[in-house]
Structures are given as structure tokens and as C-alpha cells.
Amino acid sequence: ESPEANNNDTEVKEENAEANGANEEAAADAEFTIRAGIGLNNEHPQYKGLEKFKEIVEEETDGAIHVETYHSGQLGDDRTMMEALQLGSQEVTVPSTAPIANFVSDFSIFDFPFLFPNSEVADEVLDGEVGQKFLDKLDDQNLKGLAYWENGFRDLTNSEKEVASVDDFEGLTIRTMENDLHLDAFRAMGANPTPMAFTELFTALQQGTVDGQENPFATIYLEGFYEVQDYVSDTHHIYSPFVFLMSKSFYDTLPEDYQEVVDNAALEAGKYQRELNREANDEYLDSLVEEGMTFTEISDEAREEMRLAIEPVVEEYAAELDQDLVNEVYQAIEDAQK
Ligand code: TF8
Structure with a gap:
């Protein structure tokens, strides 16, 4: 739980931390470090959303939580990153629901072909009570589901x-x-x-x-x-939703006010990410x-x-x-x- 234990650096991680402008001071001053990795590249709205999450969290915690962002599968593919969250060697990833179904089979419903007629209906269902029930099912897998983002219609x-x-x-x-x-x-x-x-x-x-x-x-x-x-x-x-996931064992170490910050940041960054995604499609x-x-x-x-x-x-x-x-x-x- 110490910041050191939370920083297991490999070459790619260090390189990327520098590219992020995540200088050592910022990381050293932080009480917590979140390593957030995704599969798509840094041009994609998924990454812009992750940067938004970083911005909100670092600002609202005055840098007490430091977020390092990784793209293009630098930390692995969807499955590998989810497993890393379970083990506590990575804190955040944003996979599609399809690979999540291998961890919690009920998630396969969201990948039923032609289930959602449009993204507005998807938002309402996912962001509503039913969507929350699915997120709650992730707890048993040591995964905390904080928000639905959007991959999109395939x-x-x-x-x-x-x-x-x-x-x-x-x-x-x-x-x-x-x-x-x-x-x-x-x-x-x-x-x-x-x-x-x-x-x-x-x-x-x-x-x-x-x-x-x-x-x-x-x-x-x-x-x-x-x-x-x-x-x-x-x-x-x-229609592929993304799910913003955090390692549950990491989430549970955060004080309550910081939990609230990450909850809200995941939602707010998700709204921004969906907007960008739809604007440009x-x-x-x-x-x-x-x-x-x-x-x-x-x-x-x-x-x-x-x-x-x-x-x-x-x-x-x-x-x-x-x-x-x-x-x-x-x-x-x-x-x-x-
Ligand atoms: C796929 C998904 C992916 C995402 C991303 C790479 O085809 O649509 O684009 O889950 O993590 O694998």
C-alpha cells in the first residue's frame, strides 16, 4: 500500500511516465499512484477520456493521487490488464464488455447483436439501475466498476x-x-x-x-x-460498451473522500469520452x-x-x-x- 509498493517500474512504464510529463517529483509527492492502461492508441477518444480522468483526479486531490496513463496495450491486452487489476499490480483499465464476460458471464448480454437500437438508449440502460447491478457483480472478482464509457457500434x-x-x-x-x-x-x-x-x-x-x-x-x-x-x-x-475498472483492493485502500473523487471523475471523464466518440464517428x-x-x-x-x-x-x-x-x-x- 505504500507508494513504493505501488510502483513496480519496467522500462516501458518509465518511458511512458516521462512522456506523460509525470515527473518524479509529482509521483514522489503523491500518496497514491494510479497506473491506468488502455488498448487503443493516444489519438483515440478512449485515451482523451483517460487524460480527462487524470486531470480531474490530480486537481481535486491536489496531486495526492497521481495518475499515469498508458495506451496502445503498453501494459497488455484487455484480459492481461484485468488480471493485473485483480492482482493489484495495475490500478485502472477500460476494457470492452466482451472480455469482461470471461470474468462475469452475465456481462455477455451487452454484446448481444442488435441489442441497443442507438447510443442514447444504451446510455439510459447502462447508466441506470440495471447497469449498476452489473457493475456490482464485478466486486467478487476484485474489480470495481466505476462507469460505462463507449467503444461504440461495431x-x-x-x-x-x-x-x-x-x-x-x-x-x-x-x-x-x-x-x-x-x-x-x-x-x-x-x-x-x-x-x-x-x-x-x-x-x-x-x-x-x-x-x-x-x-x-x-x-x-x-x-x-x-x-x-x-x-x-x-x-x-x-454496440460495445467500455467499462471503467479499478482494482478493488486498491479502491478499498483509498480514504472515502478520494473514493468519491475517483467515482465522479470516472463518470465525468466518461461523459466527455462519449461526446468525443460520437462527434467524430x-x-x-x-x-x-x-x-x-x-x-x-x-x-x-x-x-x-x-x-x-x-x-x-x-x-x-x-x-x-x-x-x-x-x-x-x-x-x-x-x-x-x-
Ligand atoms: C477489440 C476492442 C478493443 C478494445 C481496446 C483495444 O476489438 O474493440 O478495441 O477493447 O481495449 O478488441
Whole structure:
């Protein structure tokens, strides 16, 4: 719990601390150090959100809590960072819900294809009572869920052909996140999915190990996937929330007023992050086309065909989850649309 015990430096961590302007004095003056790592790069709204979190926390604690930010999987992929939080060797990460489902299976509901009709409904459900129930389930895993941020609606890219309908998925090798529901959903559409950590993805696309992948336009653009992918379709098949996680054993060592600061900072930085993400999403698609990608629009009918192909998978997974919770989520989605 001492600041020293909390600082296990490796080369990359030191380099990055310097790049952050996290000079030794600031770190030495601090009572607590939060090492916050994410998978996406420092251009992404996810990182801007993390910087906002740092700004708020350091200002409101007068530097008593020092936040070091790491991007691009410098501290590992989503799973590795969650495990580090459990062990107490890292304090914060912001993974997608898909890898979280490997720790708390109920989280897989948020990755049901075509669950949320739009991001406003997602906000209302996630930020409401039901969303909190899921965050509470993380406690048993030594993880403290402080807020939902936004990865976004996922869209398909590939290097082989235009994908306009469910038939076009046939035979495509698609990297998915490490989540069984994602794998089964893509199999149901006739694709050949293969699970992989995000940190391996660019190389896999470049070397042709996989034909395609799916992520929001922001990621496709900001991670430079257009350099190794020719086709993009607005499948919008899954809405990926991010969850702002803190190591629970670390959270529990914080005095109550500091707990309040990090609670609020995670929420406030999340609002900012969602705004940035949404502002730029359409622009990112334009930029992908400018970079030479062929854009294929998915019609409502084609999207409905995709939904029908996946429906049995959704029903199978839904049956395995806590039924009360499943119904609460469906009800909350309905209520949010009234
Ligand atoms: C994925 C996710 C990721 C994020 C991030 C790298 O495709 O969408 O972009 O979870 O941590 O793996």
C-alpha cells in the first residue's frame, strides 16, 4: 500500500511516465499512484477520456493521487490488464464488455447483436439501475466498476470483397474479440471467426492471417486499419460498451473522500469520452473513404437478415444467464424508447 509498493517500474512504464510529463517529483509527492492502461492508441477518444480522468483526479486531490496513463496495450491486452487489476499490480483499465464476460458471464448480454437500437438508449440502460447491478457483480472478482464509457457500434472491414448482406460473410476469416458469443454469432452468419487479442490484430490483418475484423469507425481509422483493409460496411451489429475498472483492493485502500473523487471523475471523464466518440464517428467513415476504402451501406433488410441469422445464438446465450436480469435489461431498453 505504500507508494513504493505501488510502483513496480519496467522500462516501458518509465518511458511512458516521462512522456506523460509525470515527473518524479509529482509521483514522489503523491500518496497514491494510479497506473491506468488502455488498448487503443493516444489519438483515440478512449485515451482523451483517460487524460480527462487524470486531470480531474490530480486537481481535486491536489496531486495526492497521481495518475499515469498508458495506451496502445503498453501494459497488455484487455484480459492481461484485468488480471493485473485483480492482482493489484495495475490500478485502472477500460476494457470492452466482451472480455469482461470471461470474468462475469452475465456481462455477455451487452454484446448481444442488435441489442441497443442507438447510443442514447444504451446510455439510459447502462447508466441506470440495471447497469449498476452489473457493475456490482464485478466486486467478487476484485474489480470495481466505476462507469460505462463507449467503444461504440461495431462495423466490418475486410480485404476480400464488398459485404452487403449476410450471404457475403460466407468463407470470410474474421478476427473477433475473445468471447464465445461473438464467435458463435459470426459462425451463424457463415463466417470463419478466430479469436485474438487486439494487440495482435494489425499484424494479423497485414499478414493476411485473417481477412477482416470488426470495430467502430474510430478504431478502424485511428489504428490505421485502412492501410491493410479495402472494404468497410456499416453493419453496426454490436454496440460495445467500455467499462471503467479499478482494482478493488486498491479502491478499498483509498480514504472515502478520494473514493468519491475517483467515482465522479470516472463518470465525468466518461461523459466527455462519449461526446468525443460520437462527434467524430461519421467523420471517421469519410476519412476511411478518403484513404481509399470502398464503403458498402447495409440496408435495413440486410441488417434484419443478419439479426435473424444470429437470433438462435442470442436465445441460447440468454437462456444461460440470470433470467431476472435478462428481463430487466430488455424492459429497461423498452422503457428507454418510450
Ligand atoms: C477489440 C476492442 C478493443 C478494445 C481496446 C483495444 O476489438 O474493440 O478495441 O477493447 O481495449 O478488441
